Amino acid sequence: MQIAIASGKGGTGKTTIATSLAKSLVGSHKVHYLDCDVEAPNGHLFLHPDIQTQKDAIIRIPQIDTNLCTLCGRCVEVCQFHALAQTADEIVLFPELCHGCGSCTWNCPEDAITEIANPIGIIESGITPDGINFCHGVLKISEPMPTPIIRQMRKYKSLSRDSVVILDAPPGASCSVVETLRAVDYAILVTEPSPFGKHDLLQIFGILKDLKIPAGVIINRTDGHESDIEQLILEKQIPILMQIPFDKSIAAGIASGRTLVELQPEYRERFIAMFDFIESFLAVEQVC
């Protein structure tokens, strides 16, 4: 089963929930944790994995054999991203603009283009001391595109149906969030009781509706002002899975690199109960 943790707004506690859920389930399930927030990956700071493998996340960029190239300009014509330009005596490549789609390679009538790997980040995986299978992607500084890394991470791990895969999504509501949410079984949305949380939650609801993914919401840092956001969630007929009250000691503990279930072990039972709820919800849905 694949469960994504998403939020829209940044800093609502996605990693707090994802790491604590992973730690709560590892006793009873085979658990994979995938940190898909490749621009700002933080899961490793809480789970302390022993990294065993490291590989480049790449896109394949063209390399033009000048002996074969006749300067016909077909590659420049087919490139939708203007990553190639043609002058009187050469084809100029702009690797930062290349999406690695391969169109120029296939369309070259002279077979003058081969592809070379352009690393845009790294993918590391390993195991945590409590037995969670850990994997994260790290986008290289100044590289613009996080989505190819997320796509490669999800392909990289052969993920069996009987394991629980927890995907820690990036903030926002654009392509990298969609790439993380694609084909997951369930989404846990983490929000906070404020107009910002509410506005950004609506954005994520829009994506989940398009992708037809069932979801539940965790309201984090509650402080007695939840009625507004509760009403919105109720209207959308989405279950509220958990509420976590604001507590300065939790905030400080998380800042120091500890997970919620380490700080307050009673949450472990609540995460297990939440998971059981999701599992039975999905089982019923499958039957219907």
Place this chain on the structure above:
Amino acid sequence: MKIIISAKSNQLEGSPDERFGRAAWLIKVDSATGEWQAFPNPGANQSGGAGVAAAQFVIDQKADAVISGDFGPHASRALKAAHIEMYILTGAADSLKKAMELFSQSLLPVFQP
């Protein structure tokens, strides 16, 4: 000599555009005859690579020089590879005509990447 200037409108009396890749118009002027022609900038509406798209157009027009407020890293690399000279607009160049005048008097600075 064929010169291309980035412009806000398709008229010689109009103002030059500070931007190269995303300028609305590119105006080609023949400095010998004074003949000119306006083209919509193919870079203007690109999601990415606007500078390269505009530079490719300038290259395809076989221009000798191009004048704009600034050139991004991609555009300047493409134009340099095609041996096209790049010049920078100054505050005095308030119309395309004026920019051409300054250019012919060698009063426009050469672009320094």
Place this chain on the structure above:
Amino acid sequence: MLITRAQTPQLVILSGKGGTGKTSISAAFIHLSESLNQEKRLTVVDADVDAANLNLILQTDSLATYEFWGSSTAEISSEKCEGCGDCVRVCRYDAIFRDPQNNTVYWVDPVACDGCAACVYTCPQNAIAMIQQLEGNWLQSKGKFGMIFHAELFPGRENSGKLVSLIKQKAQEWAQHVESPLMIIDGPPGIGCPVIAACVGADMALIVAEPGMAGLHDLKRIFATLKHFKIPTVLCINKADLYPQGSLEIQQFARQENIKLIGEIPFDPHIQSAIRLGTQVTREFPQAPASQALCKIWQATLDHMLNLGLTGLKING
């Protein structure tokens, strides 16, 4: 000497990690500019287009809404498609699927499609066309301070970077037109495409860091990004007292990298209260500890911009 045009200086506010308080700080700066900005000509950009919150706490009137047409995605004509499947083979984005009901028909998942058009050129039946997509709206709204350019990317769309570039360009044109003394850009989280779009052309960046392991990790990544783009950077710490050890670590990093730390904001529930009231903390609760700290940070930001030779707002103490 070379260029005499009046360029409006751009200040971009960034964080790497989400939820550190960029938007609350931007809003406070906008409010505090009112007293120095006699003609109310501040130009503001909310560059977090997939979670655009700044306008929720500025009292503005919307002047105009425009459509944002982004990139194109492939569409297969079911009449022309003969089901050869060549398109599936060339697609590197797993965006093309065989119809489960009809073996000879393929369709494109527009969300997964990257717009590369490889399938278009491969299709022997010419059955595939690229169709440009409406991907959001951008808006221009007027407030007491001046003008804000903001946008709503439709959920799940690509091109947040292009939308950021577009509204920044519109804002820049406006700023030049009204001779705006300063442009404030409220940036998105992360370090990728929309962040790079928000940074390009900025004259100075203010990083809002949060104490803690995650905060420090992400601070290092956004700082490296700004360094790469050669943007002068100053730093402030938000919720500084929630984890004092973390604030010490940030101070140490700032010393090591020679980044000017221009202030610390204590954890203060007034910030949340102001958001709930739809306003800025400095306006609603001027005596609150966070507001006091924000006044100092605003002043220090302006001082630093002046030191860089940027003609910002006049500082009259």
